[in-house]
Amino acid sequence: MTAPAVRHSTTTFPALGTTAVLLVADPDGTAEALRVLRAELAAIDLACSRFRPDSELSRANRGTALVTAGPLFAEAIDAALRAARATDGAVDPTVGPSVAALGYDRNFASVRPADVGPVTPVRPAGWRTVAWDPATRRLRLPTGTGLDLGATAKALAADRAAERAARAAGCGVLVCLGGDLAAAGPAPAGGWQVAIADDHAAPPNGVGPVVSVTGGGLATSGTAVRSWRRGGRTLHHIVDPATGDVPAPFWRTVSVAAASCVDANTAATAAIVRGARALGWLRGLGLPARLVRTDGSVVVVGGWPADPSPARPPADPRGGPR
Amino acid sequence: MPDSDPLHDDPAVRRRDRGLRRVGVVTAAVLTTAAAGTAILGAAYRSQLPGTASSPATAPTSGAQTPQSGTLRPPAQAPAPVAPPSQAPSATSGAS
Numbered sequence: 001m002t003a004p005a006v007r008h009s010t011t012t013f014p015a016l017g018t019t020a021v022l023l024v025a026d027p028d029g030t031a032e033a034l035r036v037l038r039a040e041l042a043a044i045d046l047a048c049s050r051f052r053p054d055s056e057l058s059r060a061n062r063g064t065a066l067v068t069a070g071p072l073f074a075e076a077i078d079a080a081l082r083a084a085r086a087t088d089g090a091v092d093p094t095v096g097p098s099v100a101a102l103g104y105d106r107n108f109a110s111v112r113p114a115d116v117g118p119v120t121p122v123r124p125a126g127w128r129t130v131a132w133d134p135a136t137r138r139l140r141l142p143t144g145t146g147l148d149l150g151a152t153a154k155a156l157a158a159d160r161a162a163e164r165a166a167r168a169a170g171c172g173v174l175v176c177l178g179g180d181l182a183a184a185g186p187a188p189a190g191g192w193q194v195a196i197a198d199d200h201a202a203p204p205n206g207v208g209p210v211v212s213v214t215g216g217g218l219a220t221s222g223t224a225v226r227s228w229r230r231g232g233r234t235l236h237h238i239v240d241p242a243t244g245d246v247p248a249p250f251w252r253t254v255s256v257a258a259a260s261c262v263d264a265n266t267a268a269t270a271a272i273v274r275g276a277r278a279l280g281w282l283r284g285l286g287l288p289a290r291l292v293r294t295d296g297s298v299v300v301v302g303g304w305p306a307d308p309s310p311a312r313p314p315a316d317p318r319g320g321p322r
Numbered sequence: 323m324p325d326s327d328p329l330h331d332d333p334a335v336r337r338r339d340r341g342l343r344r345v346g347v348v349t350a351a352v353l354t355t356a357a358a359g360t361a362i363l364g365a366a367y368r369s370q371l372p373g374t375a376s377s378p379a380t381a382p383t384s385g386a387q388t389p390q391s392g393t394l395r396p397p398a399q400a401p402a403p404v405a406p407p408s409q410a411p412s413a414t415s416g417a418s
Contacts, residue, residue: 010412021413085392176413193404197416208414211401218401220415255415259395267394285393288400302396305403 008172008188015041016154017051018178022165025188029169036168037175040161047073048153050096060139061096061146067139074137077130079152079262084127086263087270092241094124096146099239121244155219155265158182162261180219182261187214196290198224198253209290209307217261221268222253222292240273250275253292256282257304263287 009027011034013020022037024030047070049055056073069077080093101122130147131140141147158175159182166173166185174183174192183192191212197220198208211218223238223246240247254271258264267287271278279301282289288304298307 008412023412082392086394174413176415179414179416181413181415190404191402193412194401195414197414208416210404212404213397213401214399216397216399218415222416253416257397257401259397263394286396287394288397303400305401308403 016045016049016157016177018154019176020178021174021176021181023174023176023192024165024169025172025186026169029171029173033165033169033173036165037161040157040164041177043072044076044153044157044160048076048149050148050150057147057149060141065140069137069139071137074134076149076153076156077132077139077147078134079156080147080149081127081130081132083152083262083266083270087266087273089127089241090270090273091151091266092124092127093147093149093151094127094130094145095239095241095244096124096148097144098122098124098241098244099148099150100146101244119245123244124239124241126241151265151269152262154178155180155182155217155261158261159217174213180217180261180265181213182217183213183215194218196220196255198222198292209305211305213257216257216259217264218255218257219261219265219268220253220255221265221272222251223249223272224252238269238272247273248275249294251278251291252294252296254278254289255291255304256287256289258287 007027009022009024009030011022011024011030020037020041022030022034024033045052045055047056050057050061052058056067056070060067060069060073077093083091084093098121101120125142125145129142129145131142132138154177158177158180162173162175162182162184165175169185172183172185172187172192174181174187176194181194191214193210193212195210196208221238238246251272254268256264256267256271258267264287267282267285267289271282271289271291274281278291279299282291283301286302288302289300290304290307291299291301293299300306
């Protein structure tokens with residue numbers, strides 16, 4: 001469904017250690033949508049941040065005592081465990097100690113890029129060891145287990161914020177948090193135009209393909225961004241739960257569209273972990289996806305549009321390559 | 323030799339035997355009730371603890387945004403190509 005063509009508003013600001021972008025189809029609704037988005041971001045940070053000692057996640061990770069989760073933290077745990085179940089454990093929220101062992105044990109801006117210490121992978125305890133009762137919202141983690149909700153919490157925030165902001169603003173809204181985006185409400189005519197890139201911070205008019213989306217979620221996971229060197233190896237933040245180490249290099253970037261941003265980001269992260277097996281898995285789920293191999297070659301599945309051919313002559317004969 | 327055992331014919335012995343049988347029945351009933359009660363209370367206690375058979379991490383989700391099923395859902399509409407873009411894209415999806 002599309003709304004009449006109205007030039008939307010764009011608001012960009014730093015959030016959650018990355019960049020938040022808010023698009024509002026009717027600029028008159030921007031203030032209300034922005035208020036909702038900021039409140040949602042503050043709430044998810046307080047519930048799920050790995051780097052805030054006062055977050056619910058940090059408190060749960062500090063001990064083995066029974067913790068009663070607040071409603072938002074509970075929703076984030078639900079989403080993380082559902083992601084683990086849907087991916088047969090390829091996306092596992094218990095990779096916290098594994099990610100820390102690889103050197104990502106603090107805010108990324110503080111990760112020591114020159115650290116030459118050896119890497120000793122730590123296998124996660126596994127999501128099935130998490131004692132979680134969604135009815136009572138009580139959580140207990142085995143000793144040595146730590147949750148990392150990085151694969152789902154930001155996407156959950158995008159889903160929640162888009163849905164609520166669209167209701168508050170009374171028009172279509174797109175929320176993009178570090179490249180994970182969710183759209184809700186009627187999209188503008190032609191849909192929301194989204195550039196696909198290795199790095200979410202790339203300029204939108206870069207060389208990557210552009211697609212339009214009208215709803216749901218779209219997320220990109222990759223190994224080229226948020227990477228560091230340690231022990232003579234290039235590491236990144238995506239961990240294979242089967243080994244506790246980074247997955248064998250196969251895909252550089254995976255973009256997936258799904259009914260929600262949580263589903264899209266779950267599938268994109270799982271695809272990086274699954275490597276060559278990801279193609280059949282994504283096809284089986286019917287998820288539109290664009291996968292870029294480490295050599296730069298591109299594969300699309302599930303109805304994702306093919307990249308424009310680079311050999312095609314420019315539409316404007318006076319113009320150069322775009 | 324008499325055919326009957328004079329001890330068994332003794333009314334006092336018969337009363338003692340009946341008493342012993344009653345004690346045995348009552349003991350068995352008490353033990354059965356205690357075992358059943360222990361099982362019931364144990365099951366009730368277990369159901370209140372997270373991570374047990376009735377509430378494992380694989381239990382269905384309850385979040386408003388997360389569906390009950392364990393599968394990832396495709397979008398209502400796949401992304402559409404935009405080539406060439408009529409205007410600068412509004413957002414970028416990339417790794418972060």
